[in-house]
Amino acid sequence: MSADHLERLRREGRIVIVGASLAGLRAAETLRAEGFAGDLTLIGDEPHEPYDRPPLSKSALLGMASPLRTQLPRRREIDAKWRLGVAATGLDLAAKRVRLADGDEVEYDRLLIATGVRARPWFKEEEARLDGVCVLRTREDAADLVRRLRAGPRRVFVIGAGFAGSEVASACRELGLPVSMAERAGAPLVGALGGVIGSVAADLATEHGVDLRTHVTVTALEGDTVGRVRAVHLSDESVVEADVVVVSLGSLRNTEWLTGSGLGAGPRGVACDAGCRAFDFRGIVTDDVFVAGDVARSPHALFGYQFLSLEHWGNAVAQAETAAHNMICDGADRRPHLWMPAFWSSMFGVNIKSVGVPPMGEHLMITQGSLAERRFTGVYGHQGRVVAAVTFDNARWLEFYQRQIERGAPFPVEFPTLDRRPEGRQPVPAGFPDPSLPTHGPMVTLSGYSPADQQLVFHPSRH
Amino acid sequence: MPHASLARQITDFGNRANPYPLYAELRRTPVLHEEEDGPYLISSYYDIEALLHDPRISSDATNLAAAGADGAGEPEETGGLPPSFLRLDPPEHDRLRRIANTGFGPPHRPRRIEGMRGAMREIVTELIDGFGDARQVDLVDQFAYPFPVTVICRLLGVPREDEPTFRTWVDPLVASLDPEKRPGGAQEAEYRQSAQEARMRLGMYLSGLVEERAREPRDDLLSDLVNSRGPDGSMTMMEVLSTSVLLLIAGHETTVNLITNGMLTLLRHPEVLGRLREDPGLSVSIVEELLRYEPPVQLVPQRTCITDIEVRGVTIPKGSRIWLMLAAGNRDPERFEDPDRFDPDRGDIQHLGFGSGIHSCFGAPLARLETQIALSELARRLENPRLVEDPPPYRENAVLRGPRHLDVAFDGVR
Ligand SMILES: Cc1cc2nc3c(=O)[nH]c(=O)nc-3n(C[C@H](O)[C@H](O)[C@H](O)COP(=O)(O)OP(=O)(O)OC[C@H]3O[C@@H](n4cnc5c(N)ncnc54)[C@H](O)[C@@H]3O)c2cc1C
Ligand code: HEM
Numbered sequence: 010m011s012a013d014h015l016e017r018l019r020r021e022g023r024i025v026i027v028g029a030s031l032a033g034l035r036a037a038e039t040l041r042a043e044g045f046a047g048d049l050t051l052i053g054d055e056p057h058e059p060y061d062r063p064p065l066s067k068s069a070l071l072g073m074a075s076p077l078r079t080q081l082p083r084r085r086e087i088d089a090k091w092r093l094g095v096a097a098t099g100l101d102l103a104a105k106r107v108r109l110a111d112g113d114e115v116e117y118d119r120l121l122i123a124t125g126v127r128a129r130p131w132f133k134e135e136e137a138r139l140d141g142v143c144v145l146r147t148r149e150d151a152a153d154l155v156r157r158l159r160a161g162p163r164r165v166f167v168i169g170a171g172f173a174g175s176e177v178a179s180a181c182r183e184l185g186l187p188v189s190m191a192e193r194a195g196a197p198l199v200g201a202l203g204g205v206i207g208s209v210a211a212d213l214a215t216e217h218g219v220d221l222r223t224h225v226t227v228t229a230l231e232g233d234t235v236g237r238v239r240a241v242h243l244s245d246e247s248v249v250e251a252d253v254v255v256v257s258l259g260s261l262r263n264t265e266w267l268t269g270s271g272l273g274a275g276p277r278g279v280a281c282d283a284g285c286r287a288f289d290f291r292g293i294v295t296d297d298v299f300v301a302g303d304v305a306r307s308p309h310a311l312f313g314y315q316f317l318s319l320e321h322w323g324n325a326v327a328q329a330e331t332a333a334h335n336m337i338c339d340g341a342d343r344r345p346h347l348w349m350p351a352f353w354s355s356m357f358g359v360n361i362k363s364v365g366v367p368p369m370g371e372h373l374m375i376t377q378g379s380l381a382e383r384r385f386t387g388v389y390g391h392q393g394r395v396v397a398a399v400t401f402d403n404a405r406w407l408e409f410y411q412r413q414i415e416r417g418a419p420f421p422v423e424f425p426t427l428d429r430r431p432e433g434r435q436p437v438p439a440g441f442p443d444p445s446l447p448t449h450g451p452m453v454t455l456s457g458y459s460p461a462d463q464q465l466v467f468h469p470s471r472h
Numbered sequence: 473m474p475h476a477s478l479a480r481q482i483t484d485f486g487n488r489a490n491p492y493p494l495y496a497e498l499r500r501t502p503v504l505h506e507e508e509d510g511p512y513l514i515s516s517y518y519d520i521e522a523l524l525h526d527p528r529i530s531s532d533a534t535n536l537a538a539a540g541a542d543g544a545g546e547p548e549e550t551g552g553l554p555p556s557f558l559r560l561d562p563p564e565h566d567r568l569r570r571i572a573n574t575g576f577g578p579p580h581r582p583r584r585i586e587g588m589r590g591a592m593r594e595i596v597t598e599l600i601d602g603f604g605d606a607r608q609v610d611l612v613d614q615f616a617y618p619f620p621v622t623v624i625c626r627l628l629g630v631p632r633e634d635e636p637t638f639r640t641w642v643d644p645l646v647a648s649l650d651p652e653k654r655p656g657g658a659q660e661a662e663y664r665q666s667a668q669e670a671r672m673r674l675g676m677y678l679s680g681l682v683e684e685r686a687r688e689p690r691d692d693l694l695s696d697l698v699n700s701r702g703p704d705g706s707m708t709m710m711e712v713l714s715t716s717v718l719l720l721i722a723g724h725e726t727t728v729n730l731i732t733n734g735m736l737t738l739l740r741h742p743e744v745l746g747r748l749r750e751d752p753g754l755s756v757s758i759v760e761e762l763l764r765y766e767p768p769v770q771l772v773p774q775r776t777c778i779t780d781i782e783v784r785g786v787t788i789p790k791g792s793r794i795w796l797m798l799a800a801g802n803r804d805p806e807r808f809e810d811p812d813r814f815d816p817d818r819g820d821i822q823h824l825g826f827g828s829g830i831h832s833c834f835g836a837p838l839a840r841l842e843t844q845i846a847l848s849e850l851a852r853r854l855e856n857p858r859l860v861e862d863p864p865p866y867r868e869n870a871v872l873r874g875p876r877h878l879d880v881a882f883d884g885v886r
Contacts, residue, residue, distance in 0.1 A: 377527055378563065386527075405830050408525045424779045426527035428562035 012339075018118055019337050022047040025107055025115050027097045028123035028263070029053025031061070031322065032302030032329040036121050037087045039333035049089040050115055052107065054096035057148060063322055065151035066173055067355065070158065070180035076151035097124070100270040102289070105297065118297065119336045122267070122279055122287065123329065125303040126260035126320060131168075136230040141238040142254045145173060157253045158184060165189070166241045166251035168227050170197035172354045174257030175210065179356035182217045189220040189249050191227055191241070194442055201352075201453070202367050202399055204440025206387060209380050209401065213357040222247075230254060260320065262304050272298065273460050278306040278318050280460040283345035285332035288460035299336050301328040306456055307346060311414065312366055312396065318454040321352050349411055350397075350453055353404075359383055362404045365397030365414045366453050372436040374421055377428045378403055386410065389439055390420025477506040479513055479795070483870040489863035491770070491873070492812065495800035503786040509538070511773065511793035512786075515800035517807035517824065519783055523796060524829035529775050531831060532561045536776045537791025552672045554710050556718035558831065559774065565830065567704050572715050575696025577837065584693075585837045588623065592842060595622050596849045603885055608860060611878040615850075616731040620842055624723030627838070628716060629692025630681060638677055638720070641670040645717075646725050649773075649871050674720070675713045682712050693719070719835070727839045729768035729874025731846045734759070736878060737766055738847065739859045741814055745851055752848035757816040759843045763802075763825025765814050770799040770873045772827060798824040799873075857882040 024040060026033045029051045037049060053059075061079040069076040092109065099108035100120075107115045128144035131137035141162075143154050158165070158181065165181045167174045170192035181188040194200065196207030197214055214221050222243065229242040241249045267274040272295070273288035274280075279300045280288045285307065287298040300307075302325035306318040327348040335343045354361045370389025378385030378401075386406050389397040395418045398410035413422075421436045481487055482494050495515060498504060502516040514520055523529050533555070557568040574580040599615050609615070625632045648667040682698050689695035697712045707715065738745040738758075748754050775794040780787055788794065801824050803811040809818070826833035833839070850857070860879035867876045 382563075384563075384566070406525060406527050409522070409527060412522065424528060427530060427778070428527075 015337070015339050018047070019044060020046050022118040022337075023050070023116060024048065024119045024121070024336065025050045025052065025117035026121040026123060027052045027107060027266075028121075028125055028302070028304070029055070029091070029093060030059050030123065030125055030302070031081060032123035032125070032325040033121070034059040034081055034087075034329075035084075035326050036123065036301060036329040036333040037089055038084045039330045040337065041087050042085060043334060043337060045337050047118075049087065050092060050117075051089050052092045052095065052097050052109065052115070054094065054110075055147065056094035058091070058093070060148055062146070065148070066145055066176040067180070069151050070155060070177065071183055072155070072159075076148055076155055079148070097266050100267055100272070102271050102295070102298070120298045121329075121332055121336065122298065122300045122304060123302045123325075124263035124266070125325075126262050128256070129258045129261050131230065131254075131256045131258075133229070136232070136238075137256070138236075139230055139232040139238040139254075140236055141252050142230060142256060144256050145177065146260070154253075154255065158186060162186060162251070162253045164249070164251040165253045165255065166191070166249060167255045167257055168241075169257035169259070170194075170210075170214075170221070170223075171200060171257060171259065172198065172352075172356075174255065175214065175356050176354060177255050177257065178214060178219050179217065182219060182357070187220070188218075189222065189241075189251065190214065191222045191225050191243060193224070193226050195223050197221070199440070199442060200368070202363070202387075203370070203373060203389075204442075205373050205380070205437060206399060206401075207440065209383060210356075213359060213383060217357045220249075260303070262318075264304065277316075277454070277456050278304050280316060281305055281307045282460075283308060283310070283347070284335050284343050285328060285346055286335070292460045299332040301325065301332040306454075308458075310345075310347060311349070311417075312369060312455070315458060316456045316460070317350070317366065318456060319348075319350050321350060321453075323351050324348050349415065351411075352453075359401050360404060361399065361401055362407055363397060363399040364407055364411045365389065365395075366455065367397040367399060367439070368441055368453055369396045369455060370439050370441075372420065373439040374436045375430070375433040376422050376426045377406060377433070379430045379432060388413075388420065388422055390436060393420055394418065395420045395422070477510070478504060479506055479510060485866075485868060485870075488866035488868075488870065488873060491799070491870075492803060495797065495803060498797060498800050499804060503783045503788070505786070505788075511795045512783075512788050513795045513797055514783065515797040515804075517801035517804035520796045520798065520801040520824055521828055523775070523783070523794070524824075524827060524831070526781070528777050528779050528781055529794070530561050530778050531559055531565070531774055532776075533559055533774070535561075535778055535791065536793060537789075538793070552668075553675045553714045553717065556714040558718055558722075562830065568707065568711060568715060569830075569834065571700050571702065571704050571707055572697060572719075572834065574700045574702055575693045576834070580702075581696070584627070585841060588627065588838075589841065589845070591626065592619075592623060592845050593849070595619055596845055600849060600853050600885060607883070608879060608881040611735055611850075611880050612728065612732055612875060613877070616728045616735075616846070616878070619731070619846060620727035620839075621724055623838070623842060624720060627693050627723070628719060629685065629690055629694040630678070630720065634677070638674055641674040641677070642721055642724055644670040645674070645721055646872060647869065649869065671717065674717050678713055678716045678720075679709070682709070682716065722833075722835055723838070725869075725872045725874075726768045726835075727842050729872060730759070730762060730839060730843050732875050732878050733766035733768060734762045734843060734847050735850060735880065736859070736864065736875060737762060737814055738851065739857060739880070740862070744814070744816060745857075748848060748851040752852065754816065755844040755848040756840075757821070758847060759840055760821040760823065761814060761816040761818065762843070764808070764821055764823035765802070767799050767802055767823065767825040768872060768874060769825070769827070770797070771871055772796040772798060773871060798827070853886045854880070855883040855886060 059081045061081050064079045068074040096110040097107050098110050128146040165188045167178050167190040170190050175197045178188050178190045196211040198210045199207040226244045231240040233239045238254050262278045264274040273290050281300040282294050285299045286294045287300050303320045306316040308314040309317045328346050331346040351364045367389050369391045372390045374388045375385050376388050384402045386403045387399045395413045498515040504513040557565045644666050685695040686698045689699050773795045779790050805811050826836045858881045864875040864878045
């Protein structure tokens with residue numbers, strides 16, 4: 010693109026952002042901060058200005074913050090046209106136009122796709138409609154769940170023990186509510202952190218009074234005569250009475266509106282290059298459509314250039330900033346999105362953090378502290394390299410391990426570390442389930458090398 | 473001394489008033505090792521920050537290669553008492569620090585520090601009232617020393633009247649923190665003995681109080697230390713004593729220097745002093761910038777590595793002494809724009825003044841609040857304050873660096 014053209018884009022171009030949440034807002038702010046003076050439109054199907062989601066499963070459930078008051082702080086004025094409460098329904102790449110649910114069309118010179126993910130609903134529609142069956146993704150979901158928890162249910166049943174589900178169970182226990190949690194794998198957090206760490210999470214949950222049921226699936230939700238949920242049926246034939254059921258089975262990417270557009274978009278997200286430019290379905294990169302946040306899948310140099318999908322707050326911010334920067338820059342001025350995956354959570358009084366891509370690791374070493382004390386640092390290895398680390402109440406060391414990942418340090422960790430226990434001298438299998446099986450809520454998904462997304466197989470490849 | 477090593481120049485008393493040019497020179501060799509068996513000096517911000525989070529770096533003196541030769545740990549950690557958590561590694565460090573914290577901050581005592589705000593203001597008011605009709609005071613002896621000492625005594629539950637007694641034990645202990653004050657040779661033994669004796673006496677003095685609190689708990693930190701029975705168990709009597717000695721000493725000398733360095737810096741930057749007079753809220757960012765610009769703890773001289781490590785291509789052998797030059801890192805141009813300028817308005821003041829990582833200052837919330845109150849009250853009440861002598865005379869100590877006296881003249885007290 011000529012310098013002239015770029016100058017005009019920055020001065021009077023039209024930029025459209027679809028998805029008015031964390032990634033969308035941060036991108037808009039970055040565009041303005043970097044001098045974009047043209048037309049900026051934010052399209053969001055939620056009727057609210059951008060708000061923050063992590064508190065919805067933490068402080069909000071405990072009544073410490075209102076779920077309706079988690080607006081994202083603004084970094085600066087963005088002087089944008091807001092089209093809130095209206096979904097984008099289609100994209101015409103050739104004509105550079107976004108179609109809206111109300112029939113309107115919006116033209117762009119540059120488009121940012123930041124439509125994120127939504128909660129995977131209970132798979133039987135009729136059961137999903139029972140009163141008391143909830144998911145947790147939006148502000149309304151949280152407000153509804155808070156109201157139900159306040160009403161003092163006899164028992165809450167959480168389906169799926171990923172981070173989100175475990176956080177909900179933890180909040181319920183803190184509120185003194187009886188709670189059961191069912192998980193297909195052998196323990197909570199197995200998809201995200203593997204079975205070894207999962208068993209620590211299992212002990213934590215059980216000790217805090219969660220009725221944890223593993224190696225089971227929920228087969229049916231049973232309603233009463235007036236359409237309220239009253240019981241949960243499990244694959245081991247047991248039946249648990251519950252009047253609130255929280256379905257926490259991971260998420261679905263919001264890409265349906267791109268069907269037929271010719272973009273490389275599908276159930277695994279929208280593929281983009283390291284510069285956040287979207288690929289079309291042939292694997293050819295576009296130059297005016299960008300992607301950021303939970304909906305994106307992008308290749309990462311540190312992880313063998315596999316496509317990574319990250320449902321991480323910090324990734325959404327960093328990727329949005331990079332995408333915005335690249336949207337109004339050219340060639341050498343563009344930057345790659347090289348964010349180190351990082352995630353935090355807190356449950357049952359324990360602060361959990363991770364860096365890197367734990368599910369990529371076959372082996373795990375507890376380099377500091379001990380599993381039994383629930384205070385430790387675990388390091389994941391893949392093909393002789395450190396690829397991830399997790400801490401339970403030990404976050405102050407994480408920075409060190411992040412640098413180990415960045416420099417591809419050798420695994421197993423041979424050097425001594427402070428507070429190394431006998432259990433940490435040898436690596437053990439990390440205990441991730443068979444990668445060809447879907448697990449919900451891994452939060453980091455490796456999805457191979459192909460930018461096109463024609464098939465729906467889950468296969469983080471491990472070579 | 474044209475050929476003296478940089479490390480020696482830094483600890484040399486002659487350079488106490490302005491060590492910053494030396495630090496700048498030091499940063500040109502970010503990992504500096506000048507003499508065999510001498511320390512490795514780390515002076516760039518990012519390296520210091522990294523080593524403070526590095527699980528191969530130990531605070532435990534027994535991991536020093538020299539420790540074997542010495543036959544004992546550092547003098548300030550002996551004297552019959554076990555090492556305090558400042559000189560321990562995980563898991564002991566973490567356990568003791570967590571127990572100590574149950575008496576100090578959230579979640580158990582969320583209001584212990586903030587709850588002292590009123591008392592702190594009263595002490596400050598009394599001290600300034602005490603200037604009376606004087607038109608010149610030594611800010612160290614008449615203000616910066618008595619204030620934090622009164623506060624830490626009250627917090628711990630140590631009678632303030634006893635201060636002159638235990639001060640004679642605190643002083644040699646503080647001096648022993650200065651790595652170059654160790655004389656070596658024949659004097660070394662004597663020096664070490666005096667530090668050990670001071671520590672033992674202080675411990676014995678405190679043990680009387682601790683026993684009282686075990687029988688009859690009060691609303692103070694000593695009572696919490698001796699009576700805590702949490703998920704981490706409780707401290708042994710010896711651990712309680714080590715911890716109280718640590719808190720008493722750490723709460724003594726450091727804040728004194730921050731207040732004094734603070735007033736000195738403000739008097740050298742009258743426009744900032746003027747703004748503070750109008751807006752006491754500015755004290756928050758002034759204190760942070762002070763911790764960067766004139767940190768009371770200039771270096772952390774008590775680290776070693778439990779295995780060979782590599783920093784910027786230099787291999788530091790296992791057991792070496794490592795000095796983390798906090799004050800040099802705080803003025804690293806790689807990290808801070810225009811680092812030699814005192815500028816409370818810089819948006820990003822992530823200084824190393826309180827250290828970082830698991831040993832980061834335990835007393836930071838207390839020290840911050842004390843200094844904010846002290847500086848804003850001095851700014852508000854002293855009319856037309858001026859430095860009498862610039863630079864002022866400094867203390868010997870190169871680690872806990874600060875003026876020994878700070879004579880300030882003024883036209884009156886509001
Ligand atoms: C309960 C909960 C707890 C969490 N806790 C943590 C945590 O502890 N740590 C962490 O790192 N991350 C956490 N996350 C994840 C984090 O919130 C997400 O990574 C982040 O919200 C991603 O931002 P985003 O803007 O990419 O996507 P989203 O926040 O999903 O936003 C996408 C927006 O686009 C809208 N949209 C979708 N389709 C369309 C369309 N066709 N037209 C118009 N608009 C559309 C959506 O309604 C939504 O408003 C949590 C998430 C949830 C739900
Ligand atoms: C301005 C004043 C202060 C400064 C600049 C300061 C600075 C520091 C620094 C740099 C460390 C890290 C040492 C290391 O890494 O080895 C530290 C540790 C510590 N400080 Fe402070 N300090 C101050 C005031 C206080 C006060 C008032 C107290 C007591 C109430 C205190 C108690 C401690 C303790 C207990 C430690 C050891 C922490 C550990 O090892 O986990 N400090 N301080």
